[in-house]
Amino acid sequence: xxxxxxxxxxxxxxxxxxxxxxxxxxxxxxxxxxxxxxxxxxxxxxxxxxxxxxxxxxxxxxxxxxxxxxxxxxxxxxxxxxxxxxxxxxxxxxxxxxxxx
Amino acid sequence: xxxxxxxxxxxxxxxxxxxxxxxxxxxxxxxxxxxxxxxxxxxxxxxxxxxxxxxxxxxxxxxxxxxxxxxxxxxxxxxxxxxxxxxxxxxxxxxxxxxxx
Numbered sequence: 001x002x003x004x005x006x007x008x009x010x011x012x013x014x015x016x017x018x019x020x021x022x023x024x025x026x027x028x029x030x031x032x033x034x035x036x037x038x039x040x041x042x043x044x045x046x047x048x049x050x051x052x053x054x055x056x057x058x059x060x061x062x063x064x065x066x067x068x069x070x071x072x073x074x075x076x077x078x079x080x081x082x083x084x085x086x087x088x089x090x091x092x093x094x095x096x097x098x099x100x101x
Numbered sequence: 102x103x104x105x106x107x108x109x110x111x112x113x114x115x116x117x118x119x120x121x122x123x124x125x126x127x128x129x130x131x132x133x134x135x136x137x138x139x140x141x142x143x144x145x146x147x148x149x150x151x152x153x154x155x156x157x158x159x160x161x162x163x164x165x166x167x168x169x170x171x172x173x174x175x176x177x178x179x180x181x182x183x184x185x186x187x188x189x190x191x192x193x194x195x196x197x198x199x200x201x202x
Contacts (some may be wrong), residue, residue, distance in 0.1 A: 003153070005106060007184060021189035026195035038196035041104055041186035047182065050139055052104070052153050071119035083108060083149065090120035094127035095139035098199030 001099070002061040003087050005048030007041065007078045008072060014044040054099065059083065071100025102200070104188050105187040108142065108151030108179045109173060113144040135161025155200065161186065 013021050022040075029038055036054040043049070055061035061084050069080055089101045114122050117168035123141075130139055137155040144150070164184050170181055190202045 003140065005108070005142070005151075005153070007106070007186075008143065014131065015187075015189070016191075018189055019189070022192055026192040030196050035196070036183075037198050038193065040102065040189035041106070041184075041197045042188050042189050045185070046184075048186070050106075050186070052106070079134075083142075083144070083147075083151075084150070085144050085149070086116075086120055088116070088143050089140035090117075091123055091127040091141040092118040092139065094124070095131050095136070095141070097138050097140040099140065 001087055002058045002063060003053045003085045004053040004055060004061045005083045005085065006053070006065070006068070006080065007048055008077050010042070010047055010049035012034070012044070012048070014042050018042060032060070032064055034063070042100070054085070102137070102188055103156045103159045105154040105156060105162045105166060105185045106151070106184045107154070107166070107169070107181065107184065110151055111143070111148055111150035111178070113145070115143050115150070117127050119143060120148075133161070133165055136165070
C-alpha cells in the first residue's frame with residue numbers, strides 16, 4: 001500500500017458548495033484502479049485544499065497523481081504539493097489507524 | 102473533526118527499525134486527548150516521514166501539534182510542515198474514507 005498526500009492553494013468552493021461542485025468527480029475517483037479510499041481535505045481560512053489517499057500499490061498511486069495533477073492544473077490550480085509515503089504498519093496499528101494491514 | 106497532516110525530512114530509522122524505535126511513543130500518542138487515529142508515514146527513498154491524524158476537534162489538534170513539534174525539534178528534526186484541515190464529509194463518503202461522520 002502507498003499513502004498519497006496532496007495539497008494546494010484553493011479559493012474554494014469549500015464545504016457544502018465544494019461537495020456539490022465535486023460530487024461527480026468524487027464518484028469518478030471512487031472508480032480509480034487501486035484506490036482504497038480518499039479523504040477530501042479543505043481549509044477555508046488558509047485557502048487550501050487537498051486529499052489523503054490510500055492506494056493498493058505505488059504504480060497506481062503514481063499514475064493517479066499524474067492524472068490528477070493535470071486535472072488540477074486544468075482547473076487553474078498552481079502550487080500542488082504531493083508526497084507518496086509508505087505506511088508504517090506496526091506503529092499505525094498501535095494508533096488505531098483505519099487500515100487493514 | 103480535524104485532520105492534521107505533518108511531514109518532515111528524516112534520516113530514519115525506517116520500516117521495522119522505526120517500528121521498534123517508536124513503539125513506546127506510538128503507545129503514548131494513542132492516549133492523546135481527542136485523537137481518533139494516526140497513520141505513520143515514511144519514505145526511505147526521499148528521506149521523509151510524518152503522520153496523518155484525525156482529531157475530534159481543532160483545540161486538541163492544535164495542542165498536539167504544538168507538543169509534537171517541540172518533541173520532533175528535540176529529536177533534531179528541522180523543516181516540519183504541518184497543516185490542519187477540515188474533512189469534506191459528503192465527498193469523502195463517496196470515496197470510501199474510513200471515517201464515521
